[in-house]
Amino acid sequence: xxxxxxxxxxxxxxxxxxxxxxxxxxxxxxxxxxxxxxxxxxxxxxxxxxxxxxxxxxxxxxxxxxxxxxxxxxxxxxxxxxxxxxxxxxxxxxxxxxxxxxxxxxxxxxxxxxxxxxxxxxxxxxxxxxxxxxxxxxxxxxxxxxxxxxxxxxxxxxxxxxxxxxxxxxxxxxxxxxxxxxxxxxxxxxxxxxxxxxxxxxxxxxxxxxxxxxxxxxxxxxxxxxxxxxxxxxxxxxxxxxxxxxxxxxxxxxxxxxxxxxxxx
Amino acid sequence: xxxxxxxxxxxxxxxxxxxxxxxxxxxxxxxxxxxxxxxxxxxxxxxxxxxxxxxxxxxxxxxxxxxxxxxxxxxxxxxxxxxxxxxxxxxxxxxxxxxxxxxxxxxxxxxxxxxxxxxxxxxxxxxxxxxxxxxxxxxxxxxxxxxxxxxxxxxxxxxxxxxxxxxxxxxxxxxxxxxxxxxxxxxxxxxxxxxxxxxxxxxxxxxxxxxxxxxxxxxxxxxxxxxxxxxxxxxxxxxxxxxxxxxxxxxxxxxxxxxxxxxxx
DNA sequence: CGCCCCGTTGAGGAGAGTCAATGGCTGTGG
DNA sequence: CCACAGCCATTGACTCTCCTCAACGGGGCG
Numbered sequence: 001x002x003x004x005x006x007x008x009x010x011x012x013x014x015x016x017x018x019x020x021x022x023x024x025x026x027x028x029x030x031x032x033x034x035x036x037x038x039x040x041x042x043x044x045x046x047x048x049x050x051x052x053x054x055x056x057x058x059x060x061x062x063x064x065x066x067x068x069x070x071x072x073x074x075x076x077x078x079x080x081x082x083x084x085x086x087x088x089x090x091x092x093x094x095x096x097x098x099x100x101x102x103x104x105x106x107x108x109x110x111x112x113x114x115x116x117x118x119x120x121x122x123x124x125x126x127x128x129x130x131x132x133x134x135x136x137x138x139x140x141x142x143x144x145x146x147x148x149x150x151x152x153x154x155x156x157x158x159x160x161x162x163x164x165x166x167x168x169x170x171x172x173x174x175x176x177x178x179x180x181x182x183x184x185x186x187x188x189x190x191x192x193x194x195x196x197x198x199x200x201x202x203x204x205x206x207x208x209x210x211x212x213x214x215x216x217x218x219x220x221x222x223x224x225x226x227x228x229x230x231x232x233x234x235x236x237x238x239x240x241x242x243x244x245x246x247x248x249x250x251x252x253x254x255x256x257x258x259x260x261x262x263x264x265x
Numbered sequence: 266x267x268x269x270x271x272x273x274x275x276x277x278x279x280x281x282x283x284x285x286x287x288x289x290x291x292x293x294x295x296x297x298x299x300x301x302x303x304x305x306x307x308x309x310x311x312x313x314x315x316x317x318x319x320x321x322x323x324x325x326x327x328x329x330x331x332x333x334x335x336x337x338x339x340x341x342x343x344x345x346x347x348x349x350x351x352x353x354x355x356x357x358x359x360x361x362x363x364x365x366x367x368x369x370x371x372x373x374x375x376x377x378x379x380x381x382x383x384x385x386x387x388x389x390x391x392x393x394x395x396x397x398x399x400x401x402x403x404x405x406x407x408x409x410x411x412x413x414x415x416x417x418x419x420x421x422x423x424x425x426x427x428x429x430x431x432x433x434x435x436x437x438x439x440x441x442x443x444x445x446x447x448x449x450x451x452x453x454x455x456x457x458x459x460x461x462x463x464x465x466x467x468x469x470x471x472x473x474x475x476x477x478x479x480x481x482x483x484x485x486x487x488x489x490x491x492x493x494x495x496x497x498x499x500x501x502x503x504x505x506x507x508x509x510x511x512x513x514x515x516x517x518x519x520x521x522x523x524x525x526x527x528x529x530x
Numbered sequence: 531c532g533c534c535c536c537g538t539t540g541a542g543g544a545g546a547g548t549c550a551a552t553g554g555c556t557g558t559g560g
Numbered sequence: 561c562c563a564c565a566g567c568c569a570t571t572g573a574c575t576c577t578c579c580t581c582a583a584c585g586g587g588g589c590g
Contacts, residue, residue: 142451186407
């Protein structure tokens with residue numbers, strides 16, 4: 001439960017009390033093993049998932065076996081809000097590592113959103129952020145070179161991971177194969193391997209079984225034209241300062257950080 | 266106003282009365298000329314747009330001038346639901362043709378959604394559909410050949426256009442240059458031109474100043490692995506049959522067409 | 531009429547794909 | 561405890577799709 005609120009605190013910080021309508025929901029915890037499907041394309045979707053621990057990915061398979069990974073899901077991510085419309089899932093979601101997931105039936109979830117506008121705002125932001133990530137993925141695949149794509153994705157995952165866990169290191173524990181990266185970025189595993197080898201040689205990254213260290217985020221950002229803005233977050237350190245200053249959270253139970261920021265010219 | 270409800274009727278059909286909370290909103294009509302920006306990246310977004318007539322596109326520019334078109338907006342499309350979170354726009358939206366747009370300030374819009382769950386459901390579906398289109402765009406760019414990309418996009422636009430207008434012809438009036446298509450599909454104008462010439466030669470399409478005729482949708486669908494399912498619509502003819510059978514709409518003001526469909530095994 | 535934008539076509543080049551072989555690591559079973 | 565299988569990353573050689581540069585022609589518009 002921790003991780004999930006951690007992520008949301010990047011947009012609004014709700015007091016413990018403000019979350020009770022959510023906590024009171026009839027929800028269950030489930031564990032999926034690596035490789036298991038959480039959501040299967042074509043099946044009715046009527047539950048909302050919150051990933052508490054582990055990595056998952058959403059993909060689509062073409063008839064001839066080509067696979068496209070649409071996006072990665074990290075701790076704190078919420079999906080499939082699509083289920084709120086009672087439609088069939090159009091993509092499959094698979095666990096990369098073992099995953100702890102909170103599962104909530106859609107109907108009571110919707111009801112809760114209607115009754116608690118603060119929580120609704122938080123989830124709405126999460127949906128907006130996911131949209132932004134999808135759009136950025138389009139730009140990445142459509143108009144960037146292999147090296148730019150890889151660098152850009154590493155930086156995004158790093159930022160999202162830091163946002164969810166609150167950690168701030170150069171290390172990115174990334175349980176992902178070259179084939180996964182390739183299928184996410186519209187490349188082949190071979191070419192991903194080559195490109196990442198080159199990045200290692202030029203001192204941008206360092207790898208050690210399942211973990212990537214971003215050695216020079218500055219340079220990497222420049223090379224891959226990475227700009228955090230699209231994640232709709234404040235810089236983390238600024239956030240931390242505010243949190244320290246504010247103490248436990250304001251009486252209204254809601255701190256609209258982004259709204260406040262607009263006061264600057 | 267017609268077009269917009271036309272589109273929504275693909276998911277739920279609301280009686281005239283059910284729409285009054287929406288009609289009562291303090292909204293204004295605006296016209297944008299071809300080439301004008303409706304939304305500019307980096308600016309605060311606090312209005313929702315409904316495109317009533319014309320085509321628009323959402324794009325992002327990289328520092329070195331590369332452009333990626335994220336998606337096209339057709340009559341009936343709603344954007345930017347992002348504005349409901351009071352964030353800055355992360356992409357620019359430009360009119361391709363002259364556009365008639367309904368503009369609604371976010372706050373009253375949100376309030377209306379909270380008070381009218383039927384309308385909220387309709388808009389939610391629209392957002393889900395847009396998400397689906399984005400994901401499909403990722404698959405298209407990431408894992409398809411030039412010909413597949415073009416064919417697939419033509420079919421999508423055709424289907425969406427038909428859904429919005431209710432027309433059902435092979436003609437697609439498409440005010441879009443080769444450069445636009447290229448920037449949408451991650452290609453170059455030159456290669457788009459070549460590929461479309463080949464498609465013309467093999468009898469798939471026919472062009473006549475700003476209008477494309479899909480000569481063999483069957484074959485085109487097969488070639489580009491197109492599957493309407495992701496648009497979350499029923500086939501239009503089926504819908505029309507239902508509309509004819511049901512007459513003016515049910516007493517509750519809400520027909521959850523997709524829900525009903527689930528009864529079949 | 532002449533300009534500009536757009537689409538087309540050709541020639542040559544490059545980034546990424548394909549095919550294939552090698553080696554490391556992990557897990558499993560004799 | 562070792563042998564072997566399976567998966568994954570890497571590297572080389574070659575290919576191909578798509579890109580770049582460039583020239584040309586048509587149509588709309590002042």
